[in-house]
Amino acid sequence: MPDTTSKITFSDNNSTFNSAGVQFIINPYDEIALSKAVELAEGGKGTVTVLHVGDASSEATIRKALAVGADEAVRVDAPARDAWFVANQIATYAKDQNFDLILTGRESIDYNGTQVPAFVAELLSIPSVSIAKKIDISDSSATVEREIEGGKEILTTSLPLVVGTAEGVAEAKIPNMRGIMTARTKPLNVIPAVEVASLSAIKSYETPAPRSTVKLIDKDNVAQLVELLHSEAKVI
Amino acid sequence: MSVLVYIENVEGTFKKSAFEAVSYAKAVADLAGQDIIALSIGQVEESELNKIGTYGVSNVVTVNTDQLGQFVNQAYASVIAEVAKSKNASTVILSNTFSGKGLAPRIAAKLSAALGAAATALPTVDGNKWQIKRTVFSSKAIATEELSADKRVISLSPNAFEVKENPVSVSVENFQPNVAGSDLSTVIKDIVRATDKVSLPEAEIVVSAGRGLKGPENWGMVEELAEILGAATACSKPVSDAGWRPHSEHVGQTGIAVSPNLYIAIGISGAIQHLAGVSASKTIVVINKDPEAPFFKVADYGIVGDAFEVIPQLIEAFKAYKNS
Ligand SMILES: Cc1cc2nc3c(=O)[nH]c(=O)nc-3n(C[C@H](O)[C@H](O)[C@H](O)COP(=O)(O)OP(=O)(O)OC[C@H]3O[C@@H](n4cnc5c(N)ncnc54)[C@H](O)[C@@H]3O)c2cc1C
Ligand SMILES: Nc1ncnc2c1ncn2[C@@H]1O[C@H](COP(=O)(O)O)[C@@H](O)[C@H]1O
Numbered sequence: 151m152p153d154t155t156s157k158i159t160f161s162d163n164n165s166t167f168n169s170a171g172v173q174f175i176i177n178p179y180d181e182i183a184l185s186k187a188v189e190l191a192e193g194g195k196g197t198v199t200v201l202h203v204g205d206a207s208s209e210a211t212i213r214k215a216l217a218v219g220a221d222e223a224v225r226v227d228a229p230a231r232d233a234w235f236v237a238n239q240i241a242t243y244a245k246d247q248n249f250d251l252i253l254t255g256r257e258s259i260d261y262n263g264t265q266v267p268a269f270v271a272e273l274l275s276i277p278s279v280s281i282a283k284k285i286d287i288s289d290s291s292a293t294v295e296r297e298i299e300g301g302k303e304i305l306t307t308s309l310p311l312v313v314g315t316a317e318g319v320a321e322a323k324i325p326n327m328r329g330i331m332t333a334r335t336k337p338l339n340v341i342p343a344v345e346v347a348s349l350s351a352i353k354s355y356e357t358p359a360p361r362s363t364v365k366l367i368d369k370d371n372v373a374q375l376v377e378l379l380h381s382e383a384k385v386i
Numbered sequence: 387m388s389v390l391v392y393i394e395n396v397e398g399t400f401k402k403s404a405f406e407a408v409s410y411a412k413a414v415a416d417l418a419g420q421d422i423i424a425l426s427i428g429q430v431e432e433s434e435l436n437k438i439g440t441y442g443v444s445n446v447v448t449v450n451t452d453q454l455g456q457f458v459n460q461a462y463a464s465v466i467a468e469v470a471k472s473k474n475a476s477t478v479i480l481s482n483t484f485s486g487k488g489l490a491p492r493i494a495a496k497l498s499a500a501l502g503a504a505a506t507a508l509p510t511v512d513g514n515k516w517q518i519k520r521t522v523f524s525s526k527a528i529a530t531e532e533l534s535a536d537k538r539v540i541s542l543s544p545n546a547f548e549v550k551e552n553p554v555s556v557s558v559e560n561f562q563p564n565v566a567g568s569d570l571s572t573v574i575k576d577i578v579r580a581t582d583k584v585s586l587p588e589a590e591i592v593v594s595a596g597r598g599l600k601g602p603e604n605w606g607m608v609e610e611l612a613e614i615l616g617a618a619t620a621c622s623k624p625v626s627d628a629g630w631r632p633h634s635e636h637v638g639q640t641g642i643a644v645s646p647n648l649y650i651a652i653g654i655s656g657a658i659q660h661l662a663g664v665s666a667s668k669t670i671v672v673i674n675k676d677p678e679a680p681f682f683k684v685a686d687y688g689i690v691g692d693a694f695e696v697i698p699q700l701i702e703a704f705k706a707y708k709n710s
Contacts (some may be wrong), residue, residue: 154658262520272463272491280487299587301634308571317636352530352531364686366687368689375689376703378687383648385669
């Protein structure tokens with residue numbers, strides 16, 4: 151993902167995202183997912199595989215995930231065309247690996263879809279929670295707290311399961327020196343992508359119109375603000 | 387061919403976002419020259435179902451079996467896809483709520499449909515090529531996405547499309563779905579709702595405060611202001627991290643994204659990660675004692691002043707307005 155402070159620009163007549171000069175980071179929600187996975191596997195209770203769909207330029211970022219504590223990594227060697235494409239790659243790989251839990255972030259902060267987790271679960275015919283605030287795993291079931299409008303819902307479900315993680319699921323783990331050293335020797339397998347029919351494509355981008363400059367109101371005349379909100383902005 | 391709109395109920399009632407989806411779907415059906423059918427799942431009284439007619443949709447299908455009393459995305463997606471097939475719907479529309487986010491991809495996969503998630507405006511329709519608009523890069527850009535399949539699922543962002551009244555009378559049909567046991571392995575144990583307050587993602591007005599408020603003991607006046615305006619309260623990330631306010635109020639890139647008609651930010655600097663979750667608001671008011679605070683750059687109205695002096699005056703001014 152582009153770092154959140156990056157300036158977002160487009161080229162080729164506003165059809166392509168300009169990645170030149172942009173600093174790339176692990177999606178902040180994926181850091182949460184990774185930290186939760188490492189936490190669950192700690193003490194030999196399991197292993198963690200990191201999967202990324204993208205080209206070789208992301209390998210440094212994948213090594214960072216290994217440094218946080220994942221055991222191995224897989225890179226599906228293809229540009230991440232859209233969520234449906236990515237989900238098919240994840241589901242195809244997961245199908246014969248018998249994972250108990252597939253964690254994703256709640257959304258990618260570039261294309262902001264919240265599509266991948268439910269797509270993956272549907273492709274595998276297993277339960278899913280797209281935006282989870284808390285996850286507890288026991289032998290063959292999970293208790294998950296998910297966000298709903300104005301509150302939360304607590305549910306239990308069976309494994310295998312797909313969960314999109316939001317803030318609160320785990321504290322982001324920072325790699326230590328040992329992690330960074332061992333990350334270099336952990337396996338990073340590159341596999342080819344499966345073919346997927348393309349059903350959607352982004353054609354162009356526009357940047358939102360800048361707001362007209364701020365109208366300042368004197369702090370001793372707040373009644374004027376109320377009047378403007380009513381008669382000019384028409385929001386009250 | 388027809389348009390099917392799934393309308394989500396919350397404990398038997400339809401929220402504003404549900405009627406936005408109905409209004410949007412009706413406009414889409416008119417654009418595409420197709421019939422429109424609304425689908426409700428779960429226990430909803432006839433009087434509530436009749437409200438769908440207010441927004442121009444007369445054909446309402448309900449699925450109301452015991453198995454589907456509570457929302458389980460696997461089972462609901464199966465039912466929506468089944469109804470879509472049986473009604474020959476080539477377009478399925480739903481609201482992009484928290485539940486909608488878990489449903490839309492599943493429905494699209496079941497129907498081999500293209501997914502247009504989080505649409506913010508009416509699509510353009512050209513045969514099987516439809517184009518939707520949605521925000522990307524944490525609201526820093528808007529993308530035009532083309533859906534090119536025989537079928538499509540479109541989820542509509544809440545607060546992006548205004549409800550349109552167009553009253554017709556409603557006829558209700560009961561539908562008996564085939565629900566597989568394997569779709570029902572999820573059980574809802576508990577639902578916790580903040581009942582006394584306006585729900586943040588749906589609120590039309592949001593009063594939000596940051597570290598400038600100094601401590602949790604000072605939120606009384608923020609809540610009072612919100613109450614007068616019928617607004618939801620929100621906060622910046624450090625405020626919820628410090629435990630001054632619950633995490634459910636944290637807005638921004640890593641919190642909830644909101645797009646109310648009016649967002650009032652008090653004592654918040656306007657860091658880019660905060661703006662990512664609020665810049666889609668229609669009107670932004672910023673109150674900050676520092677005239678250089680970055681938030682003023684994206685505000686429509688601003689007051690440079692001390693929150694502890696300005697908020698009490700605002701409370702009085704809004705009270706006077708409400709009583710006038
Ligand atoms: C990866 C990442 C993700 C993040 N996600 C989010 C997010 O989702 N949401 C979010 O909010 N932040 C997020 N942040 C944090 C963000 O960068 C800022 O640190 C945060 O928004 C600042 O909060 P604040 O404005 O409340 O506090 P401050 O930056 O401390 O600002 C306080 C403001 O209050 C003003 N003030 C002080 N006293 C008064 C007074 N008496 N009256 C009026 N004004 C006063 C000051 O002038 C100042 O502008 C994220 C950061 C990172 C690195
Ligand atoms: N290219 C990718 N490779 C691996 N995982 C991805 C990729 N794109 C998205 N995801 C996962 O899917 C989640 C949701 O993405 P999205 O549906 O695009 O918002 C992200 O937080 C990631 O965990």
